[in-house]
Amino acid sequence: MQVSVPFSPDQASSYSGQVDLLFAFLCVLTILFGAVITLLIIYFAVKYRRRKQDEIPRAVEGSMRLELVWTILPFFISMGIFVWGAGLYYRMYRAPNEALDIYVVAKQWMWKFQHLDGQREINELHVPVGRKIKLTLTTEDVIHSFFVPAFRIKLDVVPGKYSTIWFEPTRPGRYHLFCAEYCGTSHSGMIGWVDVMEASEYQAWLAGGGGEGSLASTGEKLFQQLACNTCHRPQGRGPQLEGVFGKEVQLQDGRKVVADETYIRESILNPRAKVVAGFQPIMPTFQGQVSEEQLLQLVAYIKSIGPKPGTETGAAKPSTTTPAGTTAPQR
Amino acid sequence: MESVVEVVPPRTHYVNAKYGVKSWLLTTDHKRIALLYLASVTFFFFLGGLFAVGIRLELLTPQGDLVQAETYNRLFTMHGVVMVFFFLIPAIPATLGNFLVPLMVGAKDLAFPRINLLSWYIYNLGALFTVVAILLGGVDTGWTFYTPYSSTYSNGNVMLTGIGVFITGFSSILTGLNFIVTIHTMRAPGLTWFRLPLFIWSHYATSLIMILGTPVIAVTMLLLALERLAHVGIFDPALGGDPVLFQHLFWFYSHPAVYIMVLPAMGVISELVANMTRKNVFGYKFVAFASLAIAVFGFLVWGHHLFVSTQSVYAGMVFSFLSYAVAIPSAVKVFNWTATLYKGSISYDTPMLYAFGFIGFFIIGGMTGLFLAALGLDIHVHDTYFVVAHFHYIMVGGTIMGYLGGLHYWWPKISGRLYPEGWARFAALVIFVGFNLTFFPQFLLGYMGMPRRYYAYPEEFQVLNVMSSAGASILGVGYLIPMIYLIWSMRYGPHAPPNPWGAFGLEWRTSSPPPTQNFEKTPVVTWEAYEFTPREDVDVVGVMDVLDRTLAPPK
Numbered sequence: 001m002q003v004s005v006p007f008s009p010d011q012a013s014s015y016s017g018q019v020d021l022l023f024a025f026l027c028v029l030t031i032l033f034g035a036v037i038t039l040l041i042i043y044f045a046v047k048y049r050r051r052k053q054d055e056i057p058r059a060v061e062g063s064m065r066l067e068l069v070w071t072i073l074p075f076f077i078s079m080g081i082f083v084w085g086a087g088l089y090y091r092m093y094r095a096p097n098e099a100l101d102i103y104v105v106a107k108q109w110m111w112k113f114q115h116l117d118g119q120r121e122i123n124e125l126h127v128p129v130g131r132k133i134k135l136t137l138t139t140e141d142v143i144h145s146f147f148v149p150a151f152r153i154k155l156d157v158v159p160g161k162y163s164t165i166w167f168e169p170t171r172p173g174r175y176h177l178f179c180a181e182y183c184g185t186s187h188s189g190m191i192g193w194v195d196v197m198e199a200s201e202y203q204a205w206l207a208g209g210g211g212e213g214s215l216a217s218t219g220e221k222l223f224q225q226l227a228c229n230t231c232h233r234p235q236g237r238g239p240q241l242e243g244v245f246g247k248e249v250q251l252q253d254g255r256k257v258v259a260d261e262t263y264i265r266e267s268i269l270n271p272r273a274k275v276v277a278g279f280q281p282i283m284p285t286f287q288g289q290v291s292e293e294q295l296l297q298l299v300a301y302i303k304s305i306g307p308k309p310g311t312e313t314g315a316a317k318p319s320t321t322t323p324a325g326t327t328a329p330q331r
Numbered sequence: 332m333e334s335v336v337e338v339v340p341p342r343t344h345y346v347n348a349k350y351g352v353k354s355w356l357l358t359t360d361h362k363r364i365a366l367l368y369l370a371s372v373t374f375f376f377f378l379g380g381l382f383a384v385g386i387r388l389e390l391l392t393p394q395g396d397l398v399q400a401e402t403y404n405r406l407f408t409m410h411g412v413v414m415v416f417f418f419l420i421p422a423i424p425a426t427l428g429n430f431l432v433p434l435m436v437g438a439k440d441l442a443f444p445r446i447n448l449l450s451w452y453i454y455n456l457g458a459l460f461t462v463v464a465i466l467l468g469g470v471d472t473g474w475t476f477y478t479p480y481s482s483t484y485s486n487g488n489v490m491l492t493g494i495g496v497f498i499t500g501f502s503s504i505l506t507g508l509n510f511i512v513t514i515h516t517m518r519a520p521g522l523t524w525f526r527l528p529l530f531i532w533s534h535y536a537t538s539l540i541m542i543l544g545t546p547v548i549a550v551t552m553l554l555l556a557l558e559r560l561a562h563v564g565i566f567d568p569a570l571g572g573d574p575v576l577f578q579h580l581f582w583f584y585s586h587p588a589v590y591i592m593v594l595p596a597m598g599v600i601s602e603l604v605a606n607m608t609r610k611n612v613f614g615y616k617f618v619a620f621a622s623l624a625i626a627v628f629g630f631l632v633w634g635h636h637l638f639v640s641t642q643s644v645y646a647g648m649v650f651s652f653l654s655y656a657v658a659i660p661s662a663v664k665v666f667n668w669t670a671t672l673y674k675g676s677i678s679y680d681t682p683m684l685y686a687f688g689f690i691g692f693f694i695i696g697g698m699t700g701l702f703l704a705a706l707g708l709d710i711h712v713h714d715t716y717f718v719v720a721h722f723h724y725i726m727v728g729g730t731i732m733g734y735l736g737g738l739h740y741w742w743p744k745i746s747g748r749l750y751p752e753g754w755a756r757f758a759a760l761v762i763f764v765g766f767n768l769t770f771f772p773q774f775l776l777g778y779m780g781m782p783r784r785y786y787a788y789p790e791e792f793q794v795l796n797v798m799s800s801a802g803a804s805i806l807g808v809g810y811l812i813p814m815i816y817l818i819w820s821m822r823y824g825p826h827a828p829p830n831p832w833g834a835f836g837l838e839w840r841t842s843s844p845p846p847t848q849n850f851e852k853t854p855v856v857t858w859e860a861y862e863f864t865p866r867e868d869v870d871v872v873g874v875m876d877v878l879d880r881t882l883a884p885p886k
Contacts, residue, residue: 007775015707022708023778030698037669037694041687044672048608049679054833055609056863057676062614062667070666071617071659078655081705086648088707093644108484142480143574145639145714149780152711156640158575159479160568163641176789180639180714180782182473184484185400188785 012175012196013151014168015092020152022084029077092153095166099134102127103215103296106137106144106157108183109190114296117206118214123192125177127169128202134166136261136299140292145181148194154180162261169196219301222294226286238283239276245306250277261299268295344747344844359444360847365430366745367451372426373814375417375458380807382410387769387800395787403786404471405487411474413465416496417458419730420588423595424541425454425506427737428534430745432510434838434845435528437519437854442512450505457499464491473784475585478566478577482558490556497552500545503591507541510534519837521856525619528836528860529605529612532619533598536626540587540594544630548584551577575640582633590629592726594622596733597664600689603736604668606834607683608675611861614667621660628657638709647706654704661697665690680832681755685736688763692732696724699774717777720770728766735762735813742817743827747844750820754812762809768802835861 005020005027048057102125103114113121127133137146137157146165147154150173155165179190197205212218223229231238239249244259252275257263266273268290271283290298345362355363385406389397398406429447433440441447464470470487472480481489514535518527555577557563564570566577605612612618634642634650668690677683699721703709712718742750772795777783781792788796830839841850 005778007779009778009780019708019711022705023702023711026698026702026705026708029701030695033698034694037665037690040669041672041690044669044675045677045679045687048672048675048677050676055676057608057610057674059611059862059864060613060670060674062617062670066666066670067614067617067663071663074662075655075659078658078701081701082652082655085705085707085709086651088705089638089647089651089710090644092707092710142484143477147714147780147782149711154639154710154713158568158641160574161641176780178780178782182404182475182477182480182784184480185404185471187404188395188400188782188787191789 009149010171010173010175011150012169012171012173013148013153014170015088015152016150016170018088022081022088025084026081029081093155093165095134095164096132099132099166100128101300102133102135103293103300104135104137104146104157105140105292105296106146106179106190107140108142109179109186111146111177111179111190111192112293114215114293114300115206116215116300118212118218119206123177124195125192126195126197126202126205128199129169129172129196130199132166132168134164136162136164136296138162138265138292138296142183143181144179144183144190147178147180148175149178150175151194156181162265169194172196172198172201215297215300216304217301219297219299219304222290222297223301226290228298231283237280239279241302242305243307245303247307251275252277252279252281261303264299264302265295268298342842343846344842345847346747346844348847357448359440359448361429361433361441361444361447362745362845362847362849364447364451365426365428368421368425368429368454371451371455371458372418372422375413376422376810377814379410379414379418380810382406382413383803384807386410387803389786390788390796391800393788393790393793393796400786401471404473404784405469407784408471408473408487409465409469412461412470412492412496414727415474415588416499417454417461419592419726420503421454421506422592422730422734423599423737424510424534424537424591425450425502427599427734427741428510428537428595429506431530431741431838432513432534433517434744434841434849435531435836436514436517437522437837437850437856438513438517439848439850441509442517443509446505447509450502450509453505454499454502457495457497457502459495460491460498461495464488464495467491475581476552476555476577477581478555478558478572478574479568482555482565482577483567483569489559493552493555497549500549503541504545507538507545510538511542514538519854519856522837525616526856526858526860527619529601529615529618529622530595530598533594533601533622536622537591537594537598539623539626540591540629544584544587544591547580548588551580551584554580575637575642578637578640579633582636583630586633586636587626587629589722589726590625592730593733594625596689596730596737597622599733599737599740600668600686601664602836603682603686603740604671605861606740606832606836607678607680607686608672609833609835609863610671610675611859611863612667613670613673614663615860617663618667621663624660625657628653628660632657635704635709638706639713651704651706655701658697658701658704661693665693665697678832679756681750681752681759682736682740682832684756684759684763685732685739688759689729689732689736691763692724692728692766695771696721696728699724711780712777714783715777716773716781716783719783720773720777723770723773728770731762731766735759738817739813740832741838742820743831744838744843744845746817746821746824747827748820748824749827749831750824751816754816758809758812758816761805761812765802765804765806765809769799769806770802772796772798772802835863 005024008020011017101116105112111123113125139157139159144157151167153165153167155163173196175194177192177194232241247259248256249259250256257274269287272281275281345360389403467488470489470492472485554565558565564572566572566574632654634646635654638647776792776795781788827843829842837854
């Protein structure tokens with residue numbers, strides 16, 4: 001069901017209508033509730049206005065029945081709103097398996113985007129209409145928040161971890177992108193545009209740029225540059241990374257973790273936090289040597305040599321909200 | 332209010348009992364300390380207001396043109412810090428509460444008069460640090476001090492401001508402690524718990540939050556200092572910390588702090604609604620327990636500030652559920668106030684106008700809270716002007732209406748003078764109109780997608796911003812009028828009788844202003860709360876006792 005709410009931004013994603021519907025419902029509820037109370041107050045205030053300075057009205061006993069009604073009724077109404085809102089939230093923050101991946105690095109005060117095909121852009125994001133887009137976001141410095149009003153989505157971008165959000169643009173156009181979490185002097189300048197394009201235009205745009213090759217291939221080059229491949233190879237001193245992504249990994253201390261983006265990032269920056277069973281904790285940290293963007297390139301590479309789609313296992317938990325590196329402090 | 336013939340025999344009361352600066356600065360009289368607090372919070376209210384003027388002027392145009400971005404960020408930060416910690420939190424408890432809690436329970440003073448004075452000095456010490464921070468150029472973190480911006484990146488006077496907030500918290504703790512002990516141990520003979528005015532119940536609930544919540548903000552500020560000064564990794568991931576942990580700690584205090592602001596205002600409104608209609612409060616026990624329920628549930632909802640913070644989806648659901656739970660007792664209060672009007676004798680004097688205003692703001696502020704607690708919708712409106720409008724309606728609209736309504740209602744008791752009723756009604760109207768014009772457009776701005784704390788903004792947001800700034804200028808005038816006539820009335824207002832409103836409650840059974848020891852004789856309470864007439868089905872409706880309206884305190 002679609003509703004159009006005055007003062008609402010463009011409806012340009014699959015959520016927009018759903019959010020607006022809940023908003024419209026709550027507006028109606030507010031107006032009803034406000035009108036009932038206001039009219040009652042006005043009616044009482046006129047009818048029972050003080051007529052003589054020294055009059056004293058008779059006391060009125062409270063009513064248990066009324067108290068119960070106006071405790072229980074609002075409770076059930078609010079539970080209804082709760083379930084409605086929670087359902088929407090769950091859908092918005094659970095990324096689908098099949099989505100177009102885009103990687104985002106925020107910093108004071110810009111948004112940097114990396115596409116799988118190798119295109120990189122700043123403060124401007126091109127996406128095709130009608131496809132599910134999944135963003136993996138991180139930041140180089142303080143907390144930012146990725147906010148596109150027309151899509152009704154927002155997610156904080158927290159340093160030290162990856163957060164993910166997804167959306168499906170439904171209408172081509174050019175929409176505001178804002179930073180919604182105060183991040184310093186030029187917070188209000190940390191804005192940009194999301195360009196939603198028809199599939200054909202998007203293909204043309206993809207073909208037009210790029211240059212350095214796909215994100216995964218850039219990651220692969222980096223993998224060799226940093227000499228990761230001297231250990232991470234067959235019979236090497238480190239675990240082999242082919243086919244690892246998304247799978248459950250047995251750790252030395254008996255725990256099991258899913259090798260997702262967060263785990264890979266942590267293992268590069270803080271290798272001793274979660275060592276794979278059967279290996280020595282000898283890997284040096286790459287903290288300070290690789291930027292957040294390069295980290296994402298490495299992740300994209302490892303993802304690209306992961307299991308082919310369809311054979312995917314593990315990765316059962318929602319990838320949205322796993323804090324990275326909180327279990328083991330980095331030294 | 333009717334004017335009273337001016338034949339006042341010279342009488343000793345708390346204001347003229349002693350003279351000289353020292354007699355004020357070293358006083359342990361809760362009424363004098365209340366006035367000291369009144370002076371302090373009024374100063375900070377106008378200081379915070381001054382920053383707001385800067386904000387609204389800058390936002391008149393989409394481009395950042397009046398001040399630098401850096402300056403703007405400092406303006407909204409200091410507006411928030413000053414208003415929240417130095418006005419809204421102490422406004423009602425430390426002034427009206429301080430003045431009225433002992434009077435309402437029939438006591439001579441608070442349980443610990445010297446601790447009460449100490450709390451004022453602690454407040455001012457904290458305020459001093461903050462003022463120095465402001466004079467040195469201010470701070471730009473937002474009043475929320477989110478890490479790692481505040482701990483690592485900000486170049487403002489974060490530490491000085493943080494110390495100010497840290498210190499001031501203790502004044503709040505001491506006030507809460509004093510209230511709780513006083514209410515438990517110093518009630519007049521016959522004044523049982525359920526005969527207490529609802530103002531006392533709400534201050535009791537507020538005090539619980541003050542002593543249980545405030546230590547957490549102190550700890551949080553301390554941890555922030557450890558990271559900023561000693562680089563201990565607590566919040567900054569670069570040092571091995573977790574930035575979201577800060578948000579949990581900060582809101583664990585700062586959400587209940589909203590109830591420190593609004594619960595006392597609710598207490599004032601209960602008094603106004605009952606006394607200005609001369610009727611018992613409908614569902615007294617429900618209103619009383621609603622205050623306690625709000626205080627308790629208020630501690631369990633902090634996570635609704637973190638719905639988009641990458642907190643777990645399931646934690647979000649728990650906090651959303653609990654946020655709806657805390658809405659119920661608030662709604663119960665509104666219903667009971669409305670029902671109290673039924674068959675009352677409703678006065679249109681200024682305090683009642685503020686009570687009507689409070690209910691209006693509270694409905695809008697409260698209902699928009701339901702929008703924000705709805706998880707899927709919060710994603711869109713979080714950190715936008717929708718939130719700004721919502722919390723101004725509740726924290727500011729609610730608290731100011733309670734504060735000004737209470738100040739007018741008890742002004743004859745506090746100052747011994749009557750204020751000019753016509754001007755006061757006019758000011759109440761100006762404030763109501765100005766407030767709505769300032770903050771209602773911000774709901775629309777928020778839904779349209781304007782993020783908060785923006786120095787410059789896209790052009791489509793300008794019209795609503797201009798409306799908001801126009802409203803703010805009306806609101807500013809509205810605040811100045813009471814300030815002028817209240818000060819004027821202290822000298823030129825007609826003398827007030829002990830009970831100018833024909834109101835109920837112990838504070839009206841002593842002279843205006845009360846003597847230092849509050850009552851000539853310890854009162855013995857043999858009546859229920861707000862028992863204007865006996866509750867039995869008596870057909871004869873009584874007429875006010877003439878004695879209550881005479882100038883002399885009742886025998």
